[in-house]
Amino acid sequence: MIAYLSGRFQSRNGNSLVIAVNGVGYLVQVSTATLGSLAELGQEIELVIQTIVKEDSITLYGFRTDDEREVFQLLTSVQGIGPSAALSILSLGGCADIVGALASEDENYFAKANRVGKKTAGRLVVELKAKAAVLARGIGYAAGSSGSSLERDAQNAMRKLGFGNGEIAQRFVVVREQGPLPESVSEVVAMLLRVPASRVG
Incomplete structure (x- = not known):
C-alpha cells in the first residue's frame, strides 16, 4: 500500500x-x-x-502533511462522507479551520462543501466534535494563524504564562463549548485558566 x-x-x-x-x-x-x-x-x-x-x-x-491525512480519515469515518466530500471539506480551509468549526459546532461551515448537505453536516459535527480536542492538540491549532486577533492575543498571553500550544488548544475547545468568547483578552484568558485540569490532557 x-x-x-x-x-x-x-x-x-x-x-x-x-x-x-x-x-x-x-x-x-x-x-x-x-x-x-x-x-x-x-x-x-x-x-x-x-x-x-x-x-x-x-x-x-x-x-501535504500527516495532519491533513488524519483529518481526511476522520471525515471519511462519518456516514455519508466519502473521499470526494472529504476533499471538498479540506478545500474550504486548513486543518485548524476544520477543528475550529467542529469545536464551535458550525454545521454551516461543512454544509458549504460540495457533496455535503445540511443533514450530513449535522451528523459530522455530532460524531466528530468529541475528537476536536485531541485533533487540536495534534495539529497545534492554538498556534495557527487562523482565528481572530483576540484569540491570537489570548493564545500569546497563555504562552507567556507557561502553557504549551497543545494544552492551549484543548482549553480553547472546552471554552468554545460554553458559547461565544468574551470581547476582551483578559476575560478570554480568565476563562481558559478556569478550565478544569480534568478536561485537559
Missing part, C-alpha cells in the same frame, strides 16, 4: 495530478487547497498518500 510519494509534478487535470516517480506516473486526487500549495509543473513535490482500495479500483489521495 502506498503511503508516500516523492517525484516530479508531471501534470494536472482539475483536482487530479500525476506525479512521476522513477519513470512511473501516479494519478493522485487532491484538495483545491493542497493543489494550490504545490510547486509549479515540472518541479519536485512530496505528498503523503491515503490509498483506498475498492473491488473495482485503487485510488490515491494526496496531502
Whole structure:
C-alpha cells in the first residue's frame, strides 16, 4: 500500500495530478487547497498518500502533511462522507479551520462543501466534535494563524504564562463549548485558566 510519494509534478487535470516517480506516473486526487500549495509543473513535490482500495479500483489521495491525512480519515469515518466530500471539506480551509468549526459546532461551515448537505453536516459535527480536542492538540491549532486577533492575543498571553500550544488548544475547545468568547483578552484568558485540569490532557 502506498503511503508516500516523492517525484516530479508531471501534470494536472482539475483536482487530479500525476506525479512521476522513477519513470512511473501516479494519478493522485487532491484538495483545491493542497493543489494550490504545490510547486509549479515540472518541479519536485512530496505528498503523503491515503490509498483506498475498492473491488473495482485503487485510488490515491494526496496531502501535504500527516495532519491533513488524519483529518481526511476522520471525515471519511462519518456516514455519508466519502473521499470526494472529504476533499471538498479540506478545500474550504486548513486543518485548524476544520477543528475550529467542529469545536464551535458550525454545521454551516461543512454544509458549504460540495457533496455535503445540511443533514450530513449535522451528523459530522455530532460524531466528530468529541475528537476536536485531541485533533487540536495534534495539529497545534492554538498556534495557527487562523482565528481572530483576540484569540491570537489570548493564545500569546497563555504562552507567556507557561502553557504549551497543545494544552492551549484543548482549553480553547472546552471554552468554545460554553458559547461565544468574551470581547476582551483578559476575560478570554480568565476563562481558559478556569478550565478544569480534568478536561485537559
